[in-house]
Amino acid sequence: MPARAALFxxxxxxxxxxxxxxxxxxxxxxxxxxxxxxxxxxxxxxxAWDLRRGTIVHRVWWRKTSGLFxxxxxxxxxxxxxxxxxxxxxxxxxxxxxxxxxxxxWLAAHPRFELLFLPTYCPKASPIEEHPTxxxxxxxxxxxxxxxxxxxxxxxxxxxxxTPLSQGGPILLGYRPA
Numbered sequence: 001m002p003a004r005a006a007l008f009x010x011x012x013x014x015x016x017x018x019x020x021x022x023x024x025x026x027x028x029x030x031x032x033x034x035x036x037x038x039x040x041x042x043x044x045x046x047x048a049w050d051l052r053r054g055t056i057v058h059r060v061w062w063r064k065t066s067g068l069f070x071x072x073x074x075x076x077x078x079x080x081x082x083x084x085x086x087x088x089x090x091x092x093x094x095x096x097x098x099x100x101x102x103x104x105x106w107l108a109a110h111p112r113f114e115l116l117f118l119p120t121y122c123p124k125a126s127p128i129e130e131h132p133t134x135x136x137x138x139x140x141x142x143x144x145x146x147x148x149x150x151x152x153x154x155x156x157x158x159x160x161x162x163t164p165l166s167q168g169g170p171i172l173l174g175y176r177p178a
Contacts, residue, residue, distance in 0.1 A: 005087035006080055008048035008057075009128040010072065012064060012095070015043045046072040048090060049128045056128075066100035073106060073113065082112065091116045091126060 001007060018040045026032055046068045047058035057075055061068040073090070080088055092098045094117055107113055118125050 001089075002087060004085055005089065006085050007051045008076065008088065008090045009051065009126045010046065010048040010069075010090050010092050011126060011128045012044060012046045012068065012097075014064070015045055015060075017041045017043065044068055047128065048072060048076055051127075064097065066097045066102045069097045069100075069103060070106055073103075073110075077110060077113070086112055088113050089116055090114070091118065093118050093126065094120050 018038065024032065044061050044064040045058055046061070047056045049056050057072070057079055059068060059071045059075055061071065076088060076090070090113065092115055097103070098115060098117070103115075107115065
């Protein structure tokens with residue numbers, strides 16, 4: 001890769017704003033309290049992981065359309081200015097918003113950007129799918145409070161209210177005990 005180039009792995013995900021309740025274990029006689037205010041809505045997040053810096057640039061939208069991806073590309077264009085970065089390579093899967101006409105027009109107007117498509121049979125080949133950080137690339141879970149669990153973050157293995165994926169625990173993005 002050239003010295004003044006950057007390589008990104010991009011992907012999108014859905015964020016459900018209300019809890020999705022399913023089966024789970026709890027001691028006999030105890031019941032889980034699930035807070036579900038408001039109506040069910042979704043938001044969509046697109047992000048690009050910079051391989052060299054190890055940082056994620058992201059955008060949140062109300063719909064998963066080519067506009068979301070264009071907003072991400074525009075943000076990358078501003079965050080990685082032309083004098084310092086002459087080539088920006090963005091690795092994406094074959095989702096239709098990456099191949100939309102509006103995206104093709106934007107790419108034609110911004111020749112330093114190049115989209116690299118993953119093979120259709122292995123979309124999980126992108127390392128952003130396995131990016132292990134506190135903001136792991138997975139949808140946030142429900143905000144739950146179970147009476148049989150300690151609500152103190154100091155009783156948790158890392159003192160932050162959850163066990164990171166790297167330690168074998170679930171990722172609770174943005175979860176803080178009530």
